[in-house]
Amino acid sequence: MTTTEEAYKEPVKKIGDIVLDVRDLRTYLYTKWGITKAVDGLNFHVREGETLGIVGESGCGKSMTALSLLRLAPKPAARTVSGQIFLDGEDILERSESEMRFIRGQKISMILQDPMTSLNPVYSVGNQMVEALGMYYDGEDNKSLKGRAVDILRKMGVAAPERRVIDYPHQMSGGMKQRVVGAMAISGTPRVLICDEPTTALDVTIQAQYLRLLKQVQEDTGVAIIFITHDMGVVAKMCDRVLVMYAGKIVETGELRSLFKNPSHPYTKALMASVPSMDHAHVEKLYSIEGQPPALFDLPVGCRFANRCEFAEPRCLEAYPPTYVADDGHTADCWLLEGEGQWKKAADTVA
Amino acid sequence: MEQDILLQAQDLTKYFPVTKGLVLQKTVGWVQAVDHVNFTIPRGKTLSLVGESGCGKTTTAKLILRLEQPTTGQVTIDGQDVHAIAGDELKKYHTDVSAVFQDPWSSLSPRMRVRDIISEGLIVNQKVTKNEAYERVDELLVQVGLRAQQSTLYPHEFSGGQRQRLALASALVGNPKLIVLDEPVSALDVSIQAQIMNLLKDLQESYDVGFLLVAHNLATVRYLAHEVAVMYLGEIVEQAETNELYDNTLHPYTKALFSAALTANPDSQREEIILRGEVPSPINPPSGCRFHQRCPYAMDVCSQEIPVRKEMAPNHFVSCHLY
Numbered sequence A: 001m002t003t004t005e006e007a008y009k010e011p012v013k014k015i016g017d018i019v020l021d022v023r024d025l026r027t028y029l030y031t032k033w034g035i036t037k038a039v040d041g042l043n044f045h046v047r048e049g050e051t052l053g054i055v056g057e058s059g060c061g062k063s064m065t066a067l068s069l070l071r072l073a074p075k076p077a078a079r080t081v082s083g084q085i086f087l088d089g090e091d092i093l094e095r096s097e098s099e100m101r102f103i104r105g106q107k108i109s110m111i112l113q114d115p116m117t118s119l120n121p122v123y124s125v126g127n128q129m130v131e132a133l134g135m136y137y138d139g140e141d142n143k144s145l146k147g148r149a150v151d152i153l154r155k156m157g158v159a160a161p162e163r164r165v166i167d168y169p170h171q172m173s174g175g176m177k178q179r180v181v182g183a184m185a186i187s188g189t190p191r192v193l194i195c196d197e198p199t200t201a202l203d204v205t206i207q208a209q210y211l212r213l214l215k216q217v218q219e220d221t222g223v224a225i226i227f228i229t230h231d232m233g234v235v236a237k238m239c240d241r242v243l244v245m246y247a248g249k250i251v252e253t254g255e256l257r258s259l260f261k262n263p264s265h266p267y268t269k270a271l272m273a274s275v276p277s278m279d280h281a282h283v284e285k286l287y288s289i290e291g292q293p294p295a296l297f298d299l300p301v302g303c304r305f306a307n308r309c310e311f312a313e314p315r316c317l318e319a320y321p322p323t324y325v326a327d328d329g330h331t332a333d334c335w336l337l338e339g340e341g342q343w344k345k346a347a348d349t350v351a
Numbered sequence B: 001m002e003q004d005i006l007l008q009a010q011d012l013t014k015y016f017p018v019t020k021g022l023v024l025q026k027t028v029g030w031v032q033a034v035d036h037v038n039f040t041i042p043r044g045k046t047l048s049l050v051g052e053s054g055c056g057k058t059t060t061a062k063l064i065l066r067l068e069q070p071t072t073g074q075v076t077i078d079g080q081d082v083h084a085i086a087g088d089e090l091k092k093y094h095t096d097v098s099a100v101f102q103d104p105w106s107s108l109s110p111r112m113r114v115r116d117i118i119s120e121g122l123i124v125n126q127k128v129t130k131n132e133a134y135e136r137v138d139e140l141l142v143q144v145g146l147r148a149q150q151s152t153l154y155p156h157e158f159s160g161g162q163r164q165r166l167a168l169a170s171a172l173v174g175n176p177k178l179i180v181l182d183e184p185v186s187a188l189d190v191s192i193q194a195q196i197m198n199l200l201k202d203l204q205e206s207y208d209v210g211f212l213l214v215a216h217n218l219a220t221v222r223y224l225a226h227e228v229a230v231m232y233l234g235e236i237v238e239q240a241e242t243n244e245l246y247d248n249t250l251h252p253y254t255k256a257l258f259s260a261a262l263t264a265n266p267d268s269q270r271e272e273i274i275l276r277g278e279v280p281s282p283i284n285p286p287s288g289c290r291f292h293q294r295c296p297y298a299m300d301v302c303s304q305e306i307p308v309r310k311e312m313a314p315n316h317f318v319s320c321h322l323y
Helices: A062-069 A097-103 A125-136 A142-155 A174-186 A204-221 A232-238 A256-261 A266-273 A314-318 B057-064 B088-096 B114-125 B130-143 B148-152 B160-172 B190-207 B218-224 B242-247 B252-260 B300-304
Strands: A018-031 A034-047 A051-055 A078-087 A108-111 A192-196 A224-229 A241-246 A249-255 A323-325 A331-333 B005-020 B026-042 B046-050 B072-077 B097-100 B178-182 B210-214 B227-232 B235-241 B309-313 B316-319
Touching: A018 A062, A018 A224, A034 A062, A034 A078, A034 A224, A034 A249, A051 A062, A051 A232, A062 A078, A062 A192, A062 A224, A108 A174, A125 A142, A125 A174, A142 A174, A174 A204, A204 A232, A204 B252, A224 A232, A232 A256, A241 A256, A241 A266, A249 A256, A249 A266, A266 B190, B005 B057, B005 B210, B026 B046, B026 B057, B026 B210, B026 B235, B046 B057, B046 B218, B057 B178, B057 B210, B088 B097, B088 B114, B097 B160, B114 B130, B114 B148, B114 B160, B130 B148, B130 B160, B160 B190, B190 B218, B210 B218, B218 B242, B227 B242, B227 B252, B235 B242, B235 B252
Parallel strands: A051 A224, A051 A241, A108 A192, A192 A224, B046 B210, B046 B227, B097 B178, B178 B210
Antiparallel strands: A018 A034, A018 A078, A241 A249, A249 A331, A323 A331, B005 B026, B005 B072, B227 B235, B235 B316, B309 B316
């Protein structure tokens, strides 16, 4: 049988220096209803070999964040109005569009949710890979590029890649197509890999194979992964650190275990309580968050979660809460943490 | 155990022909989508079918909804064979059995008002006037957590979670005995999923309606189902009462499937069994036990003989040579 399954060892995590440093990123969409603040002042970083999870409900700005990092947010509606994105120390928001073409793929790349929409149905898998590889390896002939494509497919666990490269996307199963998309994403040996719900469309058994593969690739190449998902199970399996987003803002961040053991923002608590468990029988009803997130073009002045929060106080409606930091680096934006033991107001927030 | 049986599937089988040629079509093989499946659903209870894509869950649901004719075997609801019904009896069947599908964006007509969508089944299948039907719609909207005043709106004016509530309202309109739920929450956001799951439980209690739940999220299934059947390549390989199955998985496929599901706990110490390869083609399924090629415990006998269904614990059935 193939080598990946038997004798599997959990890869050893080697976390290095900061690769991607995002500061005060704001991407707004200019629509007929007004300015939609999809990404509203994000600060975060990812280190080499680290996996950062971004969780939240649909419409909270997760995918818009990912697209902003690649400078692919839909134009002309979307504009990154402020902020800096330092990739290996240089601000990519300062680069020209033609320079970005070389940054995408070789410095930062992305795997999307639906593999079928990322692949061109009328070209064979090999052709599509060679097209991108031709850009990364200037001046190489087609034959050696095809050889590279085969090697990368093998790395992504595609069985018999020599035969698979001449296949078209429709001849492959969903899991196999997603492997091909993954192979394309890592073919330029990027420093940062953004995965936007890569396994949502896959069966659980195939999902397990795929997640294991991503970890393996990370161990081999030291790529930093930003993992966007709404599945808490995937987060628990994959991530080292987690950002929780709500209505365009980061409401809580923390190391994986710290966040799961000690969720501190009411939204994170509610999100975790609303997921049923398969480890024990259910006697009580599931907790559910009533209501809907606010419209991003008509945001309240105060805390954006206040109208759905069961602990909301008058001050929550009046002003956006400052960020509080705990000793282990866990942060949360919530008024309720004021004066609570280990929580201290972060120095750089404007209350 | 004496139970009031609502639905019984006996030896249910569906083969789809694989044809070759354009004019002179020849059948060259059969896709064995559902193969000799047996199960029952007691009144007011939930049976869930779980398994990977292509295992026959949806085909089974379609057979119960009369959207497919079985190759052999039968489905009976309250003793009546659903595929033998004709004429006025059919109208009764359509009020007794309804369905809620995965995608609330495509299951509601965009050109009809909510009250017309919901009351359509009632007006077509039962002798009620429009006004009576609308009254019933208002009552239902409140029960599914919406407001009666919203009955004149169009579906596009609702969010995904609200649309799924509308789909539920239209399934409930004729006081059905059975609702087929095909992935009812998987297209919704996490926080909305919890709302809909709670609603499903409440409605089951107040209407005493049976559910056939098709889902692939095992946590959802544990929360909603009373009994679970695990399907693999068209066959039920293991079946038991929910908590019994989750606490004591027997079949190697069930074990692998359950171990692949991720729990929202970073310190979960569950042993992870990763299966080799993918589900084989149902056109020529493997001989003997259909799982033997991917099974970590496969023996010689597994590729030669079809395993017999055994009862390992009360109402816990498994088809595997290991037992």
